[in-house]
Amino acid sequence: MTSNYTLRDEIRDYWSARAATFDEQVGHEIFSEAEREAWRELFLRHLGSGNGRQALDLASGTGVISHLLDGLGFQVTGLDWSEAMLARARAKAEARGARIRFVIGDAERTLEKPESYDVIATRHLVWTLVDPIVAFKDWHSLLKPGGKVLIVDGDFVSETLVKRMIRAFERLTGRASSTSHTPDAMRETHERILQRVHFSRGARAGEVVSLLRQAGFAETSVDYNLKRIHREQARHMPLLKGVERATQHRYAVVATKR
Template sequence: MNANYTLRDEIRDYWSLRAPTFDQQVGHEIFSEAERQAWRDLFLRHLGPGEGRQALDLASGTGVISHLLHGLGFDVTGLDWSEPMLSQARAKAARNGADIRFILGDAERTLEKPESYDVLVTRHLVWTLVDPATAFREWHSLLKPGGRLLVVDGDFVSDTLVKRVIRFVEKLVPGLAGAAHAPNAMRETHERILSRVYFSKGARAQEVAALLGEAGFAHIVIDRDLKQIHRQQAKNLPLLKGLERATQHRYAVLAVKTST
């Protein structure tokens, strides 16, 4: 492999390959109005109504979270490092008539102007970060005084009893558990990336919160009450996969940049 081809490049290229089918998966796209409302409730609980405030959706992918924020009245910018993801996001925004700005950039080193956003939101990004300490300091710098960061993430790595049951059932009756298997090359790439990121053993809420504190954030709150979202997602998942989602260590973390 080219010595100049970094882990960040591999992560970008992996998600670029995932872009064409990204919106087909539960947990990426939203498949019911009930789930959409559950997401709105989470954002309103921690961020309040948009009222024209500037919001940055970090690692925005196809723009699912960007559209939720836009619907709540935020002036939204979506940032992603994958051109195929951005292409899908822009097309979706055009279809929906949504005035959302999508830009190419690395979520760990955005190159955006300091103190230019009121709100930052990430969904399922932190567990893939190469250098979260540096990323969190960067995100802190992007917020205006009093600005809020909301991280929605989870530990998708650690083994659990439910995961072991699913593997056992799948071994007995292949396909019964509803496990979706990625092509071998894609799965191997995912595992190779996962073994080298910072949270290779799983992104736990307390560790994320501690790193945010070290980056300068304050008033940090861990919210583990995501059951309404998971309940709606489970309706579009096989039984055992829905149970796995409900029992995983998933959470939202709110952190505030204090006024100076």
């Protein structure tokens, strides 16, 4: 590994390596129409119908959120730093006949045209940011006046009481709440990355809101009502894993540009 190999490079390569199996995991791909409808309801609640408005899906991965936005009538651009992810996203779009623009780029420094989007959506991106204030300022510049950013994320790091109880149960019974097929080396890379990102101790909604305001966003609100999504996801997960997910600090933050 060369000396100019940055943390961002490592994050990009990590997710590129995950691309082949990304859609096999609950929370990445959507496995039921009931969950899809729950996501649609969340987006409609905060962003409204697309009506041809311009939407940017940041860290679009294999295009799951891009396709949801497309289905709501937005003109969608999906931006991701991994060519492997984008290849899968483009294949999905071609199979569906969806006219989604997928481009390669860094979600912290997009290089997209200022004031070119009506909405920006992200799912499970913010917790991986190296410099969130730089990213949020960039996102602010991309939005038209009155534009909104919708951030769906959470604190996946902090130990909760339920999480400790589940770990204790696993130790006592010798059973795990889920079976991981992730190679040890990849898990080690994930842990190494997590220790160096900004939200290494967990992305709490309050801090995300504070940084958004520092970046120039005006109205901000936090929506913790994601129970419908979590309930549908839990149907495709081991019981204890579903309980753990439902009790994590997960949220949607909405912020508006004046």
